[in-house]
Amino acid sequence: MKIAEIEIYAIHLPLYEPFIISYATYDYMPSIIVKITTDTGLVGYGEGVADEHVTGESWKGTFEILKNTLAPKLIGENPMNMERIHELMDAEIYGVPTAKAAIDIACYDVAGKALGVPVYNLLGGRYHEEFPITHVLSIAAPEAMANEAEERVAAGYRSMKMKVGTNVADDVLRIQAVRERVGEDIAIRVDVNQGWVNSANTLLGLQKLQDCSLDWLEQPVRADDIDGMVEVKSKSSTPMMIDEGLRGVRDMREIIAKRAADKVNIKLMKCGGIYPATKLAHMAEMAGIECQIGSMVESSIGSAAGFHVAFSKKIITSVELTGPLKFSKDVGNLHYDVPFIRLSGKPGLGIDIDEQVLQELTVFSEKVSG
Known part of the structure; x- marks a missing residue:
């Protein structure tokens, strides 16, 4: 062929x-x-x-x-x-x-x-039967984000990923508003997308968020500031996730050597596809670092590819691939059993x-x- x-x-x-x-x-x-x-x-x-x-x-x-x-x-x-x-x-x-x-x-x-065979069978076979879907909240006013979170909880979602990263003071208000609205039983993950810039700003924010019980804080500092992540991780009890700071094998080696994160966000678009993503997952597993498969907000095609990697690996414990749920028109038909994702056993990516x-x-x- x-x-x-x-x-x-x-x-x-x-x-x-x-x-x-x-x-x-x-x-x-x-x-x-x-x-x-x-x-x-x-x-x-x-x-x-x-x-x-x-x-x-x-x-x-x-x-x-x-x-x-x-x-x-x-x-x-x-x-x-x-x-x-x-x-x-x-x-x-x-x-x-x-x-x-x-x-x-x-x-x-x-x-x-x-x-x-489905792609996950090419990667070691299926390990997970399903993953809960995390709803992603775009940056908005605290009240608006709290309202949206409340609506999603009513629809069955059990976890929220909050996009923040404007300035620390405003972001703290956003996070506090969502936590107050959804209660303690809903998982809240906060993604700063490098917006707090450095470890000093991040530690200041975390000090004010001690009562918010965050699942983890994602990429608060600049992507290349691995040492900044090390400092935040060593001075805070909130679990730290690296996203933009992990692109390929070289980054993963440094993250492992410096113990810079509790969790890493592997994205196929950052590392070069399914094959390199599995290599990163294996490296993380050897170092005892949990993984998430994330996305750049892809269609059914890219999202399905990410799910196949996630479903095949024990060390991958969460997913964030919700692009198809955000599109009014999509090129493929990846099916979500909201608030869960369960892959079919169709050959290849399993989508039309x-x-x-x-x-x-x-x-x-x-x-x-x-």
Whole structure:
């Protein structure tokens, strides 16, 4: 089996409402969809959602790198040879994990379909039967975030992830408002997206949040400030999670060596896809660090890929892949049993792609073949 053709689609995924985090507001999510067709007629889909603030990649840049650099190199290759696929991509261009993730995911989709098994069976088999879904609260006024949290609890959600990161004083009010509204039995995870900048600001905020019983605090300091995370972790009893500070193996080695986190957030778009994500999970497991699989707010394609990794690994204890629940139109049909996610046993990623919707959401596209 060989890759005969790679189609690349630059699309805009429409959101029900704007998604607001510390460094950006999204009215829609720009995404790149990759469609691999093999000489046997099998088709696999992958996705790359770039974030300039995390990996330095852009939507248009990712499209161009796929079109001009990666796709031409992979025509004629066997998509099941994952180590070789990544070696070829890494030899052709340094970094660009989002572009590589799109190819990686499409290859796994094809491989699963070729063997008639779900992707998680290619990663060690299924370990988890289900994961609870955490509702993500965009940054808003304290009252508005508390109201939304209350509504989601009424709908059955048992955990909230709060996006904060404007300034410490305002964020403390937001967190306190949500905790007061939902009570003590609902898990609250706080994601600062680097917005508190340094360890001093973070420790000040945590001092004021001692009574809020946070599950964990995620990436309060700048991504590259691993030492700042070490200081916060050593001076606070609140569990610490690293997100933007973990991209690949080198970051994971430093996090482990310095004991910089209680938990890490692995994202396929940051590390280069399913194959590198499993390597990071294995490293974390050896160091006794729990993992979460997170997302850049991807469609059903990228979200399904993340779920397959999560469902196959014992060390992955939480997921945050809620993109499809935020889109008013999606290219795939990943099914959520809200407030849970339970994967099907269908081959590959286990989802169907609506080609008509894909064309409708496409801004521009390109086809690469031998």
